[in-house]
Amino acid sequence: MPATRRGSNRPSIFQVAHLAGVSHQTVSRVINHSPDVSAPTRAKVQDAINRLGYRPSNSARALASARSRTIGLIAGGVDHFGPVSSITSIESIARQHGLFMSVMMVDEASCTQADFESMCESFLQQNVDAFIFLTPTDAMFEAACKAQVSQPRVIVTSTHGAMRADEGLSLVRDSRPIAMTGIDQWGAVQEVARLLHARGHRTALYMAGPTEWRDAATRLDSWRAAAKHYRIRTVVVRSGSWRARESYALMNHLIDERGMNGSSLPSVVVTADDNQAVGAARALHEHGLRIPQDISLVGFDDIPTVDNMYPPLTTVRPRFADLGVATMRQALALTNQGAPVELPVTRHGVGLIQADLVLRSSLGHAVSRL
Structure with missing residues (x-):
């Protein structure tokens, strides 16, 4: 139990030193984790600190150091x-x-x-x-x-x-x-493209993030380089935000446009962010397109809950x-x-x-x- 304080006065470093039978400089060394204090002395000072309930002043430590x-x-x-x-x-x-x-x-x-x-x-x-x-x-x-x-x-x-x-x-x-x-977002996107190539994907829709975000720029630049290397023909669409509702609208527009002109959809949708993947997945489901039987989907960030999407989302997990x-x-x-x-x-x-x-x-x- 800490020793009872007198009145409302805060215990001082000098009181700790007096109780421990050492100098206040030694107490200071203990507080600041100096190696120049023997184990028995450190234990004696720490015991005095505990008994008095002493708490070092950060401002005082700042002045001293x-x-x-x-x-x-x-x-x-x-x-x-x-x-x-x-x-x-x-x-x-x-x-x-x-x-x-x-x-x-x-x-x-x-x-x-x-x-x-x-x-x-x-x-x-x-x-x-x-x-x-x-x-x-x-x-x-x-x-x-x-x-x-x-x-x-x-x-x-x-x-x-x-x-x-x-x-x-x-x-x-x-x-x-x-x-x-x-x-290492560049390296992660390269790994995504390598896996897509290994699974036979040669056409992709890449949904980029907002242009002012450096994450979006890095991922897009890396994707373009990787798609060229692995010969994945890509349509790039740009989103003005990371919001799922915007990617939902973009995906709806693309599906309707492809349906009207008779062109086929790519085999995979790659999004620069998991929120975008959520919006894209909703649009695909509402148009009767099954993931991954009809079209695959990949995200980025591994945000909470995407492992419980239907189906669970393949994504990149930054550390x-x-x-x-x-x-x-x-x-x-x-x-x-x-x-x-x-x-x-x-x-x-x-x-x-x-x-x-x-x-x-x-x-x-x-x-x-x-």
């Missing part, structure tokens, strides 16, 4: 499964290292450079040790690169877009350390939690609190986390079109 132990996170795309999953993982790793996350979530569609600089200024007033920027759109990525901050930054992004990730680095105006992390871990470890490394992450794949300056192809029954062998 010249660190705030706070990471500033600016994130877009928080209405979507991937970014939220990564943020959860980032916050968990920060807590494990005794760090605080200060988070600002923004509308990725309307965020301007001025908005971004204003948020950074708010974080600078908190004396954050580093920044993490989740930048799903071209505008956010450019703003993150141009941001006038002197602290280290980790940018979470996709490799392709209006500019490649490495081209964005030329916009950085400060010499402080910078790292970029992301999901979002691993991305969060790698991002936080890069931030720690840039602030001299650990070794940098060695990732197996790097493209255009972005250290990439693997994404896995999850094969389910919505993908069959190609159906011959007479």
Whole structure:
């Protein structure tokens, strides 16, 4: 049981030192996990901390170490499964290292450079040790690169877009350390195309995502390269959003158009996002087209519930939690609190986390079109 406090006064580091019979500098070393304390002394100090109910002041620790132990996170795309999953993982790793996350979530569609600089200024007033920027759109990525901050930054992004990730680095105006992390979406789409080719698919409808999203650009560029390599004739349709209702409307239009002009449907529909796959599946079902007996369907992201679609959806499962871990470890490394992450794949300056192809029954062998 903690010792009873006198009045409402908060126990001090000096009281802990007095109870443990050590100097306050030794208590400080224990609190900050210094290796320069013997095990018996550490145990004695910890016992005193527990008895007094002492809690170290983060502001005092910041003054002593010249660190705030706070990471500033600016994130877009928080209405979507991937970014939220990564943020959860980032916050968990920060807590494990005794760090605080200060988070600002923004509308990725309307965020301007001025908005971004204003948020950074708010974080600078908190004396954050580093920044993490989740930048799903071209505008956010450019703003993150141009941001006038002197602290280290980790940018979470996709490799392709209006500019490649490495081209964005030329916009950085400060010499402080910078790292970029992301999901290997290029490699995942290549794997999808390889499997489709192996199952005899030579015609496809590719439903691309909104043009301002870097994920959409990366997946589309990779698909075009893979389709050319595997000789898969492709019709590309562009969606203005990731919403299922828009892909439903697009799929309906395509089916009706093909029916009117007498041309056949492709053997597979590949969508840049699982929400799009949900909308496409509804349209196919309403037109009496069976998946995969009449046409196959593939998505991307493996969001919750798609394994319970009818039929269960073949999709790509990005390792979002691993991305969060790698991002936080890069931030720690840039602030001299650990070794940098060695990732197996790097493209255009972005250290990439693997994404896995999850094969389910919505993908069959190609159906011959007479």
